[in-house]
Amino acid sequence: MERFGADSFHSCGHPILPLADVAGDESEYAPRSGFFCSRCMQAAQTAFDTHIYVNMQQIAPRMAAFVLEVTHSGPEFAEFLAALGFEFRQASINELEPSGEVGLQPVWRKEFWFEVNLQAHYVIALMARIKEEAYLLADYLPNGTAAVHFLDFPAAYVDV
Numbered sequence: 235m236e237r238f239g240a241d242s243f244h245s246c247g248h249p250i251l252p253l254a255d256v257a258g259d260e261s262e263y264a265p266r267s268g269f270f271c272s273r274c275m276q277a278a279q280t281a282f283d284t285h286i287y288v289n290m291q292q293i294a295p296r297m298a299a300f301v302l303e304v305t306h307s308g309p310e311f312a313e314f315l316a317a318l319g320f321e322f323r324q325a326s327i328n329e330l331e332p333s334g335e336v337g338l339q340p341v342w343r344k345e346f347w348f349e350v351n352l353q354a355h356y357v358i359a360l361m362a363r364i365k366e367e368a369y370l371l372a373d374y375l376p377n378g379t380a381a382v383h384f385l386d387f388p389a390a391y392v393d394v
């Protein structure tokens with residue numbers, strides 16, 4: 235007999251399947267217990283035009299960061315982002331003007347800092363990690379990978 239505890243279910247009520255059985259649309263990085271499964275999240279997110287922006291920014295002297303910014307999140311997706319370490323911030327303007335306090339154009343933002351003199355292969359490994367996280371998030375959105383934008387900023391999207 236299989237036993238199910240509270241940790242065995244997503245908050246939508248669907249059982250949490252072993253990672254080998256979820257067809258690659260949930261990864262070990264994703265919080266699962268207490269959050270919607272990817273299918274239910276996609277359904278909940280159809281009401282929102284959510285986009286994911288991936289950029290590199292100068293953060294401090296000698297420090298740069300890969301930055302993920304997520305626009306127009308529904309409440310369940312916002313909770314999911316917070317659990318992944320995203321913070322509610324103002325959208326960035328460009329590579330040299332990172333986000334500040336939350337204002338008229340809020341986003342969920344996550345930064346991956348690195349020293350600008352870091353060896354290239356470490357930067358490339360970090361870049362792969364950022365891409366993986368962007369595509370993980372996309373699995374929870376109805377428009378999938380079409381929601382992911384590299385080297386583009388939310389302001390550019392909104393101005394169109």
Ligand SMILES: [Zn+2]
Binds near residue numbers: 244247248270273274
């Ligand atoms: Zn579900």
